[in-house]
Amino acid sequence: MRKASVLIDCDFAIGHTDPRLFGAFVEHLGRCVYGGIYEPGHPTADEKGFRKDVLALVKELGPTLIRYPGGNFVSGYNWEDGVGPPTTRPVRLDLAWFSTEPNSFGTNEFMDWCRAAAVEPMMAVNLGTRGGDAARNLVEYCNHPGGTAWSDLRRAHGWDKPHDVKLWCLGNEMDGPWQMEHKSAAAYGAVAREAAKMMRWVDPTIALAACGSSGRNMPTFGQWEDTVLEHTFDHVDYISLHTYLNNYKQDTASFLASADLMDSFIDEVVALADAVAAKRRSGKRLMLSFDEWNVWYRTRRNRADRVKEGWPVAPPILEEIYTMEDALAFGGACISLLNHADRVKVACLAQLVNVIAPIMTETGGGAWRQTIFFPFAHMSRFGRGRVLRTQVESETYDSSYYDPRGTQDQVFAIPNVPYLKIAAVAQDGGGLSLFLLNRDLKQEIEVSVTARGFALLSVGERLELRHDDLKATNTRNAPGRIKPAPLQSVALDGERLQATLKPASWNVIHLTAS
Template identity: 55%
Template structure:
C-alpha cells in the first residue's frame, strides 16, 4: 500500500476562500444555451423557457459566477442582437462554431436566468470585431440607472432596474490565430487599455479582466501577458488564463498529474504580473481569472461517439464537444480544483467550462432528462465545503513518475478551515491506478472531535476507470461513504482507494 502524510496548521493559511473560484461558463456554443439551460416547450421548462431540471442541478453544483456569452463566440457577436423583442431579433451566422445563432436568448434572458440560479454575471465584450464604442455602450445599457438613450432602451426592453454587472472580460483569446479579430499583444493591450478606460468612465465600480494567453503552450506565452499589462496595468484588475487537459495515447499517469502543469501555469503568470508591477512601481496587484478550465478531449473527436469541434453545416445548436466524463476525468478535475484552491491568494476567479452539455458537468437531452456527469461531484462538494481560510498543506507522499510532467505526489490535497462552523475540510485524490493509499493527517492547532462528512468517488463495482454516467445509467459514477476514517485528537487516518477522489470534513476545536 502507498503512503502519504499531510500536515495542517491552524496558523499557516494562504488566505480566504474566494467564492468566485467556483464559477462556470455559458457560451452560445453547441447545446449549452439552447436545449441546455433554455428550451421552451420542454416538460420541465417554466413560462420563460428555462429548464427547471437543469436549474436544479446548477444550484446543486454550487456555481457562484457564470461567464457569458463566450468564448470564441463573443469575438464576432453584436450584443444589440440579443436585446429587444425576440421576434425582431436577427438570425446570424456564427463563424466561431459555424452555426446559426437565432438570438432567441440574449442579455436580458441571461441576467434573468442568473437571478433564478443565484449566480453572479461575468459579461464578456467583443474586442475582436468591435471596440471602444460598443464596450462603453454595453456598460451604459446594462448598468446606468436611466435617463440616457441606452439605459432608457434597457428600461423599454423590460428591465427597469440596472443589471449592475460588476465583472467584465475584455474579449476572449485574442492571442489565438483561430480567434475572429486576432491581434498582436501590442494591438490588444492598447485596445484593452482604451476600452477599459471608457467603460470605467461609464461605471467606475466595475472590475475588468484582460485577455491572457489561451494556454501555456502558446508561442507568445509570458511575452503576451507582459506586453498587455505594460499597456493596460492601470485599467485592469485581473489577467485571464485558460487550460484544458486530456489523456494522450493512454498516458493516464501524466493525465492524472495535470494539476502539476496548472500549478506551473498559475505561478508563471503571477510572476509575470508581479514583474510588470515592480517595473511600474505600482501598488496594486493584478490577480488571476482562470476563466476557462476543464478536461476536454480535443483530439480524436471524429469518432462516432465524439462530435466534431465545429458544425459541418449552418444549423442551429448542433451537438459540439459533448464529452462523456469518466472516473479518471473526475479525479483529474478534483486535482485541478485543488490547484486553484492552493493558489487562492492570487486566483480570485475561476470558471469551469462549460455548464451544460458542452464539456460540462451537467448533461441534458432535448425533450428529455438532465443528469450529473462524473466531474459534477468534486466540483459540487468543493464548492459546498471549501469555506473560511485556505490552509497550507505540507505533503510527504509516495511519488509517481509521469512521462509528461515529471514526478508528482501520489496523493494530492487541498484543505480549508471554517472557523465560524468549526470545520476543517480536506479534498484528496489518489493518483495511483492500482494501489490504495494509507493517509495520515497531522492537525496542528486543532483537536478533531468527529467526522462530519466522508465521501469517495472511485471505480464502481464491476466497472473500470472509464466508467461514466449516461442517459440510461445516470448514477453509474458518484459519491459513496468513505468508511474507516479514524480520529485521535490532533490526528486522523484514512485509506484512499486506488484512483479516487474524496472529501473529508472534520469537526474541530482550537487546541
C-alpha cells in the first residue's frame, strides 16, 4: 500500500470558484440538439419539444452555464436563419460537420431551454464567414429592450423581454485550419477587436472572450495569444483555451497523468496574458475561459469520411462511449480546473448530450448517464467555494503523453506524476470538500490529510467511483454498471483525516461543519 500526506490550511486559498466554472456546451453537431435536448414528439417532450428526461439529468449533472451554438458550427452560421417562424426558416448545408441544418431550433428556443434548465446562456458569434456587423446585430436582437429594428424583430417573434445574455465568445478556434474562414492571428485579432467594440457599444454590460489556442500543441501556440491580445487586450475579459485528453496509445498510466498537462497549459496561458499586460504597464488581469474540455479520441473523423456520408440531418456522430478509465482521466481534469480557480473563471464541458457527452439518449427512447457524468456532478455539487492550496507528499511516476493534434504527432514528457491528485474546496458555511484521484493502477493509497484552522468538522458524504474493469461502460441496457458507491475507509480525528483509496479510483469526501 502506498502512503500520501496532505496539509491544508483554511487561510491559504488559491481563489474562489466562479459559478461559470461548471459550464457545458451545446453545439449543432450530431444528435446534441436534435434528438438530444430537443425532440418534439418524444414521450417526455414538453410543449416546446424539450425532452424532460434529458432536462432532469441536466439538473442532476449541475451545469451552470451552456455555450452555444458552436464550436466549429458557429463559423459558418447565420444567426438570422434560426429565428422567426420555424416553417419559414431556411435549410442549410453545414460545412463544419457535413450535415444538413434544418434550423428548427435556434436562438430563442435555446434561451427558453436555458430557462427550463436553470442555466446561464453563453453565446458565440460567427467571426469566420461573418464579422462585427452580424455580431452587434445579434447582441441587439438578444439584449436590447425594444424600439429598434432588431429588438423589435425579437418581440415580433414572440419574445417581448430581452434575453440579457451577459457572456459572449468572439468566434471559435480561429487558429485551426479546419475552421471555416480560418484566420491568421493578426487578421483574427483585428476582426475580434472591432466586433468587441461594437458589441459593447450596443450593451456595455456584457463580458467577452477572445479565441486563444485550440490546443497546447498547435504550432502557433504562444505567438497566437501574444498577437491576438495585442489587438484585443483592452476590449475583452477572457482568453479561451481548449483541450481534449486522449488514450490513443492505450497507456492507462500516461492517460491518467494527462490532466497534469492541463495544469501546464493553464499556467502558460496565464503567463502569456500577463506578459501582454506587462508590456502595457497594465494592472488588468485577463481571466481564462476553458470553454472546451473533455476526453475525446475514439470518434474523431476526417473530412473524407464526412464527405462520403452525404448530408444527413443530425447524424449519430462523435458519440464517444466512455469507460471507467475515461472517468478517471476526466476526474483529473476536474481537479486541474478547481486548482486554477484564481484565473480559470469559465469552463465548458464539451458537450452535453450524445456528442462526446455525459448524457446519452435513444431517439424516441430513454436517457442514461455515462461514466464521466459523475465526476462533473460531484465537482459542481461540492466544488463551490474557496479552493485551498494543498501541500502533497506522494510517491510519483514518470510518464509521456502522445497528442496527434496539430501539424505533426507530438509526445510530451510528464515527469514526477504524483499518484495522488487532489483538490480541496472550503465552503462558505464552514465545510470542506476533498476530491482525490488515485492514479496507481494496482495499489491502494493510504492518505493522511491535516486540515488546519477549521472549526470542528464531521464526515458527511463520502463517495467512490471505480470498477474492476477499467474498460467497463454504462449502456442503454446496463445504465447503472458504473455509479458512485460509499467510500468505506474514512476516519476523522480532530484535524486529521485518514482515508484509504482503492487503486484507480475517483473519490469525494465532504466534511461538514459541526
